[in-house]
Structures are given as structure tokens and as C-alpha cells.
Amino acid sequence: MKIAMLSPIAWRTPPRHYGPWENVVSLLTEGLVARGIDVTLFATGDSETRGRLKSVCAKGYEEDAEMLPKVWECLHISELFEQGEAFDLIHNHFDYLPLTYSGMTATPIVTTIHGFSSPKILPVYRKYNKKCFYVAISEADKSPELDYTATIHHGIDLGLFTFRPDQGDYLLFFGRIHPEKGTAECIEVARRTGMKLIMAGIIQDQAYFDTKVAPHLDDDRIVYVGSAGPEKRDELLGGAYALLHPIGFDEPFGLSVVESMACGTPVVAFSRGSMPEVIAHGETGFITTNIDGMVQYLNNVRDLDRHKCRQWVETRFSVDRMVADYIRVYETVINRTRREDHRPWGFYEVLADKPDHKVKRITVYPGQRLSYQRHFRRSEHWYVLSGTAVVTQNSEDIERMSGQAIDLPVGTWHRIRNPGPDNLVFIEVQTGDYFGEDDIERSEDDYGRV
Incomplete structure (x- = not known):
């Protein structure tokens, strides 16, 4: 199975600090x-992966003000789709724009919808409904206008989150500083409870921060610590009494909520979006509709078992579970869209199919080879376009490089192998009176077809 993984390019994959979509892509890719x-990750050039990395931009456009985002997004997406035939499946994590490139390839496309930034983007999803395969990240985030292949909750790497059995003594806000995330509401909760509040996250709305947050900062009871990387995140989440999550929008998932519970820290959240799916009310936190309820439930947090918070995440939100769920989707989609032109060793494209000749453009993956075979009603001429080929002709190995060719008369035993690190691409010209796939006698085959 060869998967092309399309990550956003706002940030590096995985992100150094903020970048929830990039984070999920990284966890899935590495899993x-x-x-x-076999995964090829299309991401920024400074991304890190144990798979193959392909990039057109050195770093994320949120980290380089000189980059025009739309230009680099178009270059990034087209880089994948122009070579889409090389993969068994494309997994899109880049929202709706890549769907408009889907006509460039016959390779099936799975799109994880990480949320709808606006109802105005729905026309694109509607247009490609049933042509592409959609995955929701929560039941709450599903649109009744679309068909979904599956709902797959995000998973996290539990090894990055240290369980702490002892309750902390401060409240925590962890997320982007923006009105819809409820930063100001957290300050109000802290004021009414008299508890210390630590806030961490990127400032996404500077005016909101300047007017609703900054005036309350005192470096004592109300503290803003900036964006937090993995180690600081683990420390802040694990040391808190509770994570406050008074969201003002229907959040599709909420990674910080799961990450907090993984450390044993309960969450008190507004009942919007996916929160009822993510939080076990009364066991791993509390769900309410307003600040009054949030203040009231904070008194009950001390009665919750922090071990249950961790167990809840281990059971439902591990990266292993997420990876297994996606593999099932991949297998289902590939089986439903199985293509005659794709093989375990590579793929081909028919360029011409006439009564007296047939022409194919054939790609062989690194380290792969075709069966050792012969034909009785056709001869073949192979011309190497790129890569290195080792052609076996009647038991003799012959090397052919880009720009070189070889003739294989009727009845010749032959095979081709790709010994190099890159794809081998060659043109096959068949001449004769019959070109059916049943005109093949195999004596050796790596895929059990003899």
C-alpha cells in the first residue's frame, strides 16, 4: 500500500508549537x-518523518511573512496531484482546495474534514461528494449534506503526556487566544473562584488579546506564558487542577481536551460541538452551558479520579487506535476502487491500443520486478525514460539506462527489475496480432501468479 499524505503548510509537520492539523498528520504518518x-509525506521542507518527504516550500508560511500563502498552497497541492498515479491512495488533510485538483488523477482520495471554517465552503464538498471519500473527526461535525466513509476521532501519542495523580492548584487555558476559544471567559471564571489562571497559546486575535486579556494580566493570579512546546505543554497540563474550555463555537474535536485528560487533569467545558463525545461527564470532567455552571462544577472536580481520565484516553484516543481506524478505511476504499492499471510492483498507463500495436507507459517501484515471462503472439520494445533497469533476457541480465532500449522478440523469456532508489519508468511498445493479458506464460513471479 502506497499512501500520499497531504499536510497543510502553515506550519512544520510536526509543529514546534501550534499546528493541530499538522500534529495529527504527523502522528498518523509515523504510525x-x-x-x-509506504507513506510519502507532502509537507514543508523542514518537516520530520520516517517516511519519504516531498516539499516545494522550505518552511510554513506562518513562519515567513514573505510567503504568499495561496501561491505556495497551489504549488504544494499540484506537486502531489501531478504525480498522483504513483500512489494507491491520496489522504488529504488540506481542507477543500485539493478536491478541486482531484480530476488530475484516477487515484482515490480520502479527505479528513478537520472542521468547516464557514458554511460557505460547503459547495466544494458537495460537488465532490461521492467522488471523494470523506472522514469526519466527530459525529458532531458531520454535515447532513455530505456522505461519510467513517468517523475517526483523533488519537494522541500517550508517551508525550505524563500522568500525574496529584491535583494541581491552578486553572489552565490552553489554546489559541481568540474569542471563539473563550479566553476572556476563563479570566472571569478565575476571578469568581479566586483561583490562579495560567493561559498558554498563540495570539490569533491581537485586538482581542489587547482589550480582553492583557488588562487582567498581573504575573501572579492571571498569567500568560505564551505558546507552549511539547515539554512545557506536558508540564502545564499535568500540573493543573482543571483545564477550562469555554468554547464559543461548535468545536470539531479539541486535542487539548484529550491531552489534558491524558495527564490526569479533568476538563470543564461548554457543551458545544464534539465535547459530549470527548468528555465523560461526571467522570473525566464536566460539561455545562455557561460560566455559572463552570464555576459550580469546579467545586466537584476534586472528587474526580484522575486515573479514570487517563484510562478514558488510553481506551478511546490513542494514536494506535486512530492508525488502525484509518488503515481500515484505506483498505475499504482501495478495494472499492481497485484499478486494473495498478500492481504490487508499480502501475501502467495505456497510451495507445490499436489492432496492430499497443503502447504502455510503465512505472516500476524501487526494488520491485515483474514476473519472468514470455509471449507467443507479440514482441515488445522497451525504452527507458528514467531510472535504471536490469532486463533479464533468456537468463542473461542486461542493464539499461535512461535513453536506452531493448527488443524482446516473440517467445523470449524476459523480466525487468528496478535496482535503484527511484521509480523506473519505461515505454513498452507491443507489436503482433493479439495483446490480451492471457498471452502470458510465467515461470517465476514474486506475487504468486505462476
């Missing part, structure tokens, strides 16, 4: 690679 799946 697939660990299971032996």
Missing part, C-alpha cells in the same frame, strides 16, 4: 510507517 506502510 503508518511503523506498521510497514
Whole structure:
């Protein structure tokens, strides 16, 4: 199985600090690679992966003000789709724009919808409904206008989150500083409870921060610590009494909520979006509709078992579970869209199919080879376009480089192998009176077709 993974390019994959979509892409990619799946990650050039990395931009446009985002997004997406035929499946994590490139390839496309930034983007999803395969990240985030292949909750790497059995003494806000995330509401909760509040996250709305947050900062009871990387995140989440999550929008998932519970820290959240799916009310936190309820439930947090918070995440939100769920989707989609032109060793494209000749453009993956075979009603001429080929002709190995060719008369035993690190591409011209696939006698085959 060869998967092309399309990550956003706002930030590096995985992100250094903020970048929830990039974070999920990284966890999924590395989990697939660990299971032996061939993954090519299309991301920024400074991204890190154990799979293959392909990039057109050196770093994320949020980290380089000189980059025009739409230009680099178009270049990034087209880089994948122009070579889409090389993969068994494309997994899109880049929202709706890549769907408009889907006509460039016959390779099936799975799109994880990480949320709808606006109802105005729905026309694109509607247009490609049933043509592409959609995955929701929560039941709450599903649109009734679309068909979904599956709902797959995000998973996290539990090894990055240290369980702490002892309750902390401060409240925590962890997320982007923006009105819809409820930063100002957290300050109000802290004021009414008299508890210390620590806030961490990127400032996404500077005016909101300047007017609703900054005036309350005192470096004592109300503290803003900036964006937090993995180590600081683990420390802040694990040391808190509770994570406050008074969201003002229907959040599709909420990674910080799961990450907090993984450390043993309960969450008190507004009942919007996916929160009822993510939080076990009364066991791993509390769900309410307003600040009054949030203040009231904070008194009950001390009665919750922090071990249950961790167990809840281990059972439902591990990266292993997420990876296994996606593999099932991949297998289902590939089986439903199985293509005659794709083989375990590579793929081909028919360029011409006439009564007296047939022409194919054939790609062989690194380290792969075709069966050792012969034909009785056709001869073949192979011309290497790129890569290195080792052609076996009647038991003799012959090397052919780009720009070189070889003739294989009727009845010749032959095979081709790609010994190099890159794809081998060659043109095959068949001449004769019959070109059916049943005009093949195999004596050796790596895929059990003899």
C-alpha cells in the first residue's frame, strides 16, 4: 500500500508549537510507517518523518511573512496531484482546495474534514461528494449534506503526556487566544473562584488579546506564558487542577481536551460541538452551558479520579487506535476502487491500443520486478525514460539506462527489475496480432501468479 499524505503548510509537520492539523498528520504518518506502510509525506521542507518527504516550500508560511500563502498552497497541492498515479491512495488533510485538483488523477482520495471554517465552503464538498471519500473527526461535525466513509476521532501519542495523580492548584487555558476559544471567559471564571489562571497559546486575535486579556494580566493570579512546546505543554497540563474550555463555537474535536485528560487533569467545558463525545461527564470532567455552571462544577472536580481520565484516553484516543481506524478505511476504499492499471510492483498507463500495436507507459517501484515471462503472439520494445533497469533476457541480465532500449522478440523469456532508489519508468511498445493479458506464460513471479 502506497499512501500520499497531504499536510497543510502553515506550519512544520510536526509543529514546534501550534499546528493541530499538522500534529495529527504527523502522528498518523509515523504510525503508518511503523506498521510497514509506504507513506510519502507532502509537507514543508523542514518537516520530520520516517517516511519519504516531498516539499516545494522550505518552511510554513506562518513562519515567513514573505510567503504568499495561496501561491505556495497551489504549488504544494499540484506537486502531489501531478504525480498522483504513483500512489494507491491520496489522504488529504488540506481542507477543500485539493478536491478541486482531484480530476488530475484516477487515484482515490480520502479527505479528513478537520472542521468547516464557514458554511460557505460547503459547495466544494458537495460537488465532490461521492467522488471523494470523506472522514469526519466527530459525529458532531458531520454535515447532513455530505456522505461519510467513517468517523475517526483523533488519537494522541500517550508517551508525550505524563500522568500525574496529584491535583494541581491552578486553572489552565490552553489554546489559541481568540474569542471563539473563550479566553476572556476563563479570566472571569478565575476571578469568581479566586483561583490562579495560567493561559498558554498563540495570539490569533491581537485586538482581542489587547482589550480582553492583557488588562487582567498581573504575573501572579492571571498569567500568560505564551505558546507552549511539547515539554512545557506536558508540564502545564499535568500540573493543573482543571483545564477550562469555554468554547464559543461548535468545536470539531479539541486535542487539548484529550491531552489534558491524558495527564490526569479533568476538563470543564461548554457543551458545544464534539465535547459530549470527548468528555465523560461526571467522570473525566464536566460539561455545562455557561460560566455559572463552570464555576459550580469546579467545586466537584476534586472528587474526580484522575486515573479514570487517563484510562478514558488510553481506551478511546490513542494514536494506535486512530492508525488502525484509518488503515481500515484505506483498505475499504482501495478495494472499492481497485484499478486494473495498478500492481504490487508499480502501475501502467495505456497510451495507445490499436489492432496492430499497443503502447504502455510503465512505472516500476524501487526494488520491485515483474514476473519472468514470455509471449507467443507479440514482441515488445522497451525504452527507458528514467531510472535504471536490469532486463533479464533468456537468463542473461542486461542493464539499461535512461535513453536506452531493448527488443524482446516473440517467445523470449524476459523480466525487468528496478535496482535503484527511484521509480523506473519505461515505454513498452507491443507489436503482433493479439495483446490480451492471457498471452502470458510465467515461470517465476514474486506475487504468486505462476
